[in-house]
Amino acid sequence: MENGRPAASEYFQRQVRWHPLEYAVWLAALLPFVLTPSHLSLASQIAITALFALSLDLLVGYAGLVSLGHAAFFGMGAYSAGLIAKHYWGEPLSVLLISGIFAGVLGYAMSHVIVRFRHLALIMLTLGFGLLLHEAANSASALTGGADGLQGFKYTSVLGFKFDMYGRAAYAYSLAVLFICFLVTRRIIHSPFGLALRGIRENALRMPAIGAPSLSHLRKAYTLAAVVAGVAGALLTQTTSTVSLEVLSFGRSADVLVILILGGAGRLYGGLLGAVIYMVARDQFSGINPQYWYFWIGLLLVAVVMFLPNGILGGLSALYKKTQ
Amino acid sequence: MLSTKKLNKRFGSLVVAKDIALDLPRGVRYALIGPNGAGKTTLINLMTGMVRPDSGQIFLGGKELTSLRPEARVRQGLARTFQINTLFPQLTALESVALAVLERQGISRVWWKSLPGYREAIDEAHDILVSLHLKTVANRLTRELPYGQQRLLEIALALATKPRVLLLDEPAAGVPKDENAELFAAISGLSRDLTVLFIEHDMDVVFRFASRILVMVGGRILVEGSPEEIAGNYEVREVYLGKARHG
């Protein structure tokens, strides 16, 4: 009995250990400073989108939920960051934290309703809440600027580094926040709570039979995911000094879902990979009519669902296993 | 240990439980037998809280469970296994059992510390797997396990909750007769303090492992008794064991 035990813990330690490839990925994230210094604002966008996708992964990839309204939290964070700067103060780090918290509170509140539902009702509720918030922001134009977006505030610098038009400070800031949130998310996934989420995903029916308070777990997942999504939204506001109504749109919710699935949900790096590919592609093809862009996205979605159900990372992992 | 009072349930005009009154003392091995559709699985669902009774009460160790949610009943010490494997396909056997242990200890709410830090829970999970002869497949994904081992994992998950009463729904379902020895060796190896109720169709197994037998027909408990009493009971023979007479 004793001789099996060290091996038992060893499995979990292996899961938590950093793979050499991971170091490579994060070092590569520093390359844009050197290789593409004129495209740093795009790099910031990618980092922000990657963070947003990471937050969704917690819900979709690990807890196994469907959400068509995740932009609600992103937008909440974005508008919070804008409104605080407009009316109170513009110190980025503290505002970032507070915006994340506000989004978390929204997530916590909504979670009490959402976690009781599955299937179509869940899809509809997440969609409905997203649309509701979008409409509300549109109507409350005195507060939010409505369809014109929020203006009249400016984030000038973070920790003494000015946000200039080269985007160096913006990218450094976005990347740093992404990395920190990534570390936190990684912790969550490798924690007992993360295991419980995967249990819910793998068999929601079995969970109560082992004494698990599934609803409580899911509420926590929503809250944590909302905080991270809110941070991503606030980052966008702070690096661009604008908030447009679009941050709450269904389009944004759909995009982040596509990005996550493309990269591969439930694999920690799927959102990051998807964000890089999607945003770079969109930048390259920015000339074409948005209609046609969505044609290719549609085709990609169909292809991914039919042939690569676990995204690119899933496909690579399967390939790797085959060559073993 | 586990008792029910006048438990009733109907689905429309179908009566699945009628005035069920049970009293299972500690440590006894009960077999629940009866023809298909008698309501045996429904009874387990009623006791564990997956189905709400129309009337009646359920008690565990004197404490009333009737209004408690399923997960709360598990925490009180009532565990069950499923007739059809209800496992976590993409978790390893060790992860699955560890999850159950962590849930029991209330640690699963922790999101800020990594799993390797919970050595005790992991060791306990490992020990449970060892006791059910699953040590060699501890790090294999559940969906890769052969069927018989999955049935054992079903029991492992239930044991990880440290129950006082264990309800097994056809533990050997789908396992060929010549392979279920290991399964039942595991069941008979269970702690003497544990009250076990298992649903079973194989009479040889029933008479070998049960010290008391409950016969259920059409939603009612027809009779309860020792294996000898049941074997000699005319009514039971008519209803259920009749096929032995007719060849």
Add this chain to the structure above:
Amino acid sequence: MLSSLAAVLFDGFAYGMLLFLLSVGLSVTLGMMNFVNLAHCSFAMVGGYTTVMLMNKLGWPFFATLPMAFVTAAVIAVVLERVLYRRLYRATDLDQCLLTIGIVFISVAAFAWFFTTEQQSTRIPEYLRATLQFMGVNFAVYRVFLVVVSLAVTGVLIYSLEYTRFGAQVRAAVDNQRMARGLGINVDRAFMITFALGGGLAGLGGALAIEIIGLDPSFALTYLVYVLIVVAVGGLGSIGGSFAAAVVLGISDMAGKYYFPWLGAFLIYLVMVGLLMWRPVGLFGKR
């Protein structure tokens, strides 16, 4: 005041009838196979654009295009079902959502390519453009026509569901698919036919909708939300539920726009969220 109320109610009811035609197919197929087909409104677009093409390019009369709208949409629905959808009946909700959203995107782009993003219009016959005066209220003949057609369709649907063998098979499959298969009912074939009919009805709805709410490539997305609300609120697999939900939604939307314009679409979403929270399976849903 009363006459404007009557007008709002009637217009709302007509709009509701349109929503019903667009939604009933989705409700029944969702109830039967639990397949989340978010591309349902693309079938409506197919029907709408068929009518536009036949009328404007080939000079067909309006009424003649309607059956064609139904048929074209039904055919496309079946092709889609046979080629793609049936592989995903056991897939997760997420996968089904993603696949069908992908189809929506493709269809939106495809129609934009062939027909541009401009609003399409139809030249309906003169007599349909008139208005009737009754008890001091103006009733647009077209809307009356719409209501009549929808009620006729509803009648046919209910009749065939209750009194034909095929209808019995559909009802059995919606109620308990496993059981139905066990009884020897060819559920796959029944589903294919139901899917075709549902798609066809959406196509018909799309064709009829042009005069009331217009047609452009974004139709598949814009009205998807309303259709989903009708289906979710009405309850999966229930024709009566879709009817009730569509009427409620149609009237609320009209009344909302007329009496509380500052609320905008807000009211609809609020009503939906509230109703779903109260009854997650919908008003007439089961399980």
